[in-house]
Amino acid sequence: MRSIRIQLQNLPSMTNNRTRLVYFLLLPLADLLLMVLISSQYSNSIRWRVAIATVLVNGVSLAISTVATLLVLDNNQGIDLFVLANASRSLKYWYSKVITAFLVSFVGTLLSLLILVLLSAPIKLVLLAILLSIPLIISGIIVGITCWVAAWGLENPYLFSNGVSSVMVLVCGNLVSLNLYPAWLKYFSMLFPFGATIGKMVNNSVPVTHDIFVDLVWLIIGGVMYVIMRHRVLEGVIKRH
DSSP, X not given: OHHHHHHHHHSGGGSSHHHHHIIIIIXXXXXXXXXXXXXXXXXXXXXXXXXXXXXXXXXXXXXXXXXXXXXXXXXXXXXXXXXXXXXGGHHHHHHHHHHHHHHHHHHHHHHHHHXXXXXXXXXXXXXXXXHHXXXXXXXXXXXXHHHHHXXXXXXXXXXHHHHHXXXXXXXHTSSSOXXXXXHHHHHHHTTSTTHHHHHHHHTOOSOTHHHHHHHHHHHHHHHHXXXXXXXXXXXXXXHHO
16 A cells, blocks of 8 residues: 555646646546537537546546556656566556556546536436446556557657547547447547447447457557567666666
8 A cells, every 4th residue: 555655646646736636627527528518519408428428538548647657757767677677576566556547547537427426417327437437447557558668768758648548539439429430430449448338338339348358459469568678678778787
């Protein structure tokens, strides 16, 4: 628990009450309001499924950015080299990152859902969203770690994590069902482990098992890249000394 507490204290979003208010309330509400306003153009009432799906997407984005930030901060301090050189500490290290990112994202999602409940969102849909948020956040963490590994050593360590976050609305189908996408865009969206699970909220027909399969693919890709980058980083350290 101590390591997780330290991780939380290092996050920019947890610096003080003001940053917590911005990251966990103001920014999610602004994004939610935008999606609801766009959706309301096609309906005279609030489309709760779109609103709740948007909260889930924000939770995934928060998971990606949180785990990427934690890893980049360690990279800047050279902690990643210490972990590479001490394999016995690796499991505890990754456990603290995953748990911290999950807690931050899950709490952020719950807060946004609570606001929707206060606005009279259907309880049944909110409960479904809480259930769906768990695999979605885990998927976000997997994607976030893989994006960090891919950018390991690059001048911009957030290159890929920011890239994925920027297309989240597009690949998740929370505003427009994936069933209505052009074929090429639907196939592109299916490269990410989010759309099928979000689809349980917005009535997409892609089976949820698809996201589980894609999660495994991202894990394998991330694992292979980690092994390759690990050797490169260690070789670079040895050459410098």
